[in-house]
Amino acid sequence: MSEPSSRSPPPRSRPPSAPAEEAGSSASASSPPRSSSSAPPRSPSSAPPSAPVLVIDDSEIAREEVCRVLRAAGFPVLALPSPIGATQAIVRHQARIVVVDVFMPTIRGDRLLTLFRKNQRLGHLSVILMSGHSEEELEQLQMEVQADAVLSKRNLDRLPGLVRRLTGKER
Template identity: 75%
Template sequence: MSVPSSRSPASKPRPPLDSVDDAPPASVAPSSRSPASAPVLVIDDSEIAREEVSRVLRSAGFQVLALPSPIGATQAIVRLKARVVVVDVFMPTIRGDRLLTLFRKNQRLGQLSVILISGHSERELEQLKLEVQADAVLSKRNLDRLPALVKQLAGKER
């Protein structure tokens, strides 16, 4: 026997932000959000890495949308009003640094902050950061530093 729910359909809790269709309401302007609550897009072809990066950010209070490839990234960024994107450097469809170059050429994405992540050390990634004008690089071995880095970039005007 089931117990009737006291909740009306309108008061249903929203599921976690897992798809572009679950974007926050357009009435919430990006500048009115605190940096810690700003939506973050994570793009990584590795399911394990994507889930771990998402978990670290969600546990720090960020709304996260995770994509397994760059396909649909521009649409997701615009709909979410994301201010920070975390992109894996080594993906089969397009490298993260090349994707960043495309973001920089797109006027709608001009204020976007991009963090390139990789299994390589940050020391190895520093040259790439300079070449493609990434806002930051981070080794996947140092994900504990990611929330503070995202918060800093989300609150900064680019």
């Protein structure tokens, strides 16, 4: 019998989680979300879109909570911890709605929205600006940058309704 070769490759380990998986996105963004047995059945007219909602927030806690709220409402979700890679994710996964935190260290969410609006490939996006500030404070910013909606992180329960409303809206 021969001894094991010292040249054999080491056992393969699992790669580290990608940013989208970090926020609990273990399912593919293009596959339909798993339904919970406790969730009420939805009529076809209120069915969520097949394209994922892209969530961009530098706070891991906030990002995970936004993703949880959207998934509980039946929406497929893709999450990023920063705007880096957002354009690629939007194009690759055909996202139509983006929920973006206003105050991030790399680029503010309202500035990112302005860049989206200037990009012909991203002009179809509906963008919800989100912040820990009150919605009254965010309404002025909404008018300035032409956001489709604003949402205070204090009112995340309103997010599924906003996404449903924007799903039916053509840009």
